[in-house]
Structure formats: C-alpha cells, structure tokens
Amino acid sequence: MFNMREKGILEYDQIVDLSSRSHHDAILINPGLPALYQLNTLRKYIDKTEKKVRQWTYGRRDRNKQNKVILLVGETGDGKTMMVNTMINYLLGVKFEDEEFYQITEEGEDVDQSQSQTSEITVYEVFVEENPTSLTIIDTPGYGDTEGYEKDREISEYLIRLFSDEEGIHYIDAVCFVMKSSQNRLSxxxxxxxxxVLSLFGKDIENNIVFLLTQSDGGPPTDALNAINKAEIPCRRDEDNQPVHFLFNNRQKEKRNKRYKRVLKSVWEMGDKSMDEFFTLMDEKNRKSVEMTLDVLKERRRLEACVSNLRETEKSELLHEAYISIMNLSKITLKADSAFTLQHLDFLIPRLKKEGKDEWIQNLEDLRKRGEEQKSKGALRYVMDYTGQKWNQFLHFK
Known part of the structure; x- marks a missing residue:
C-alpha cells in the first residue's frame, strides 16, 4: 500500500489515480485521505410488494460460510449508520494504513441528523471471498426527534415480515444497542x-443483548454504564456484572491531518480491538431462533387489534381476548411492563370492573405497579405525551 510519509503530498490527480485501485468491488465517491468508496450491492425487497424490508448483498452469496446475524437499534444521531460501515470495513480487512474507508449505506451527509433517514428496515449481507465468516446486519430505522409510538408500531410490523418470510431471517446472534459513551442519563x-425494543423480543434473547458505545475516547464509559444500570435494562453481563459493551469512536472517515493522525490511528485501532472482542463473543454459539420473538410480535399485533375494536364496541369476547393477550405477553416478552403494554391498562381495567373480573383486574394492577417504578416513568411519560393521553389519569403519579 502506498506510504504517504515516504512520498510526501500528492497532487489531486495522483490521489484519484491511486485511490481507484481498490481490490474490492466498489466505486470511488470521494478521493482523499482516506479515500471513500461505495460498495456495489445487489438489491431487492424481501417483502416483495410492500417494499419496507430491503436487502442489500455485497459479494457472492456463499451458504457454506459461517454467518453471523446482528440486529442494530439506536436513536438517530448516535452513530448507528457509521457502526454498520465499521463492521463492514472490519470484515473486509481494512486497516488504518490503507488510507481508505468503505460504506455500504447511502445516507448523504447533508441529511438532517435530527430526523430518521429511512423508514425501512435494511438487511445488509456481506460476503468477502478471503473471509470464512459472512455477516448479516439488520439495520432498524432510527428514532428521530418527532417520532415515537408510530415508529414503534412500524418497526414491529417490519420485523414480523422479516422473520416470517421464507427468505427472511430466522435466527439472531446479537442485538446491539448503539448509544454514546458519554451518555450519563437516559431521557x-x-x-x-x-x-x-425490549418489548419486541422474547425472553430468550436477553443474553444476546450488548452495547456498542460510540464517540469513546478509550477511557472507561462510566456514564453510559451507570445509565444502563439505573434503567435496569436486561442484557448480557460480564464477570464484574457490568453490561457487556464495546468502544468505538466513529471518526474513521475524517481527513488524515498530519497533526491528528496519531490520535485518529489510535481510535481506529481501538475500534478494531473492539470488533475482535465482539466477533469472539459471537463465536460462543449463543445463537437464538426468532421463533419466540415472532410469537411476541404477533401477540402485540393481536392486542392492538383487540383494543382498537373495543373503542367501537363493548364486546366481551374482545375484552377477554385483550386480557389474555397481555397475559401471554407477560410470559414470553423480554419487557412485560413496557410502555406498549401499560398504555392499554387504563382503558381495559374499568371495562373489566363492569364484568366483575376481580382476579383479572388484580393481575393488571400488579403489572401497572411495576410500571410505576422509577425505571419506567420516563418511558411512560414519553409515550403518554406523544399519544396525547393525560399522564395523571394514566398512572396517577404525583
């Protein structure tokens, strides 16, 4: 690979010439140091006519390769898109000295980062001839500043399509929350x-949940870990009982200014080390079928349909079906007392009282009490504000 320190500063035309010599199937989109490439991908929609679950494949598909399936989730602006590309570059074997960076995503830099850049789920498949492992990344839409419950419902429906389709995804190796390492509290x-997100998955996924912490300086991410622990988020934990996490800086595309090159190399190598540890973790045969998660998603859909129909009618069978659905969710979902479930209780409980269902009411009241705990207040307040429901009437908080 060409050594800039030995050859000195190149003219623009020379940079273009050298940067065009990538041995990967990609198009040069920005010459420089590093040169930025767009990978060529074969694209289709898994859900055919609906066109909400798209699949982009790089390289020649090889079913004989060991495949790892990763689902990414995070708030818009926390670095999820760069994390996708960081994983791809790791699989391609790109090093800092190569002076190049590849992206499989297509979000432009001029897009307002406060808003979601896509309303679709994108499944990235990557096959590298020299690498015995292939990678499948499920990139869920990020939550923008003005989005909430409707986005939640959309993602749930898209995942049902993805997990149900014959050509879709049927197992997961890791569910990765992307968040900033400096995050000292959760809004x-x-x-x-x-x-x-937790309410979308079955209980069997807990040990597959890890955290990818961005904008890290390489030091202990004390703030982020405290925030995760305070929120009591179920996840995989290490020997010190801390949430399993990996550190990244997300500055791989920055211009290699001589003054800061040593720092940029250091954070690149930190990311490589984190990727080594992350893929080693996934070698532990901790793969989970999405069968239980698919049951959760379908039960959520059933509950919403029941409650929606009850707002026209007062049919007992619908009321009973809604209650049974909530009880089923409490047995199989990773987050039984999620805002998704609790928001329906204030509607259902008075109607069950009319039918004298005392035991059922007690079960729902117990579920509501769990929602009154401090760890859940923020989430519930957010969804109530979003849906326009009155907070005090919902959980009677003081």
Missing part, C-alpha cells in the same frame, strides 16, 4: 426506545 424518549 424519557431514550427510555421509551429501550422499552420499545
């Missing part, structure tokens, strides 16, 4: 995002 919205 109501962030609490809601965690609640939302």
């Amino acid at each position: 109501g919205k962030e609490h809601y995002i965690f609640h939302s």
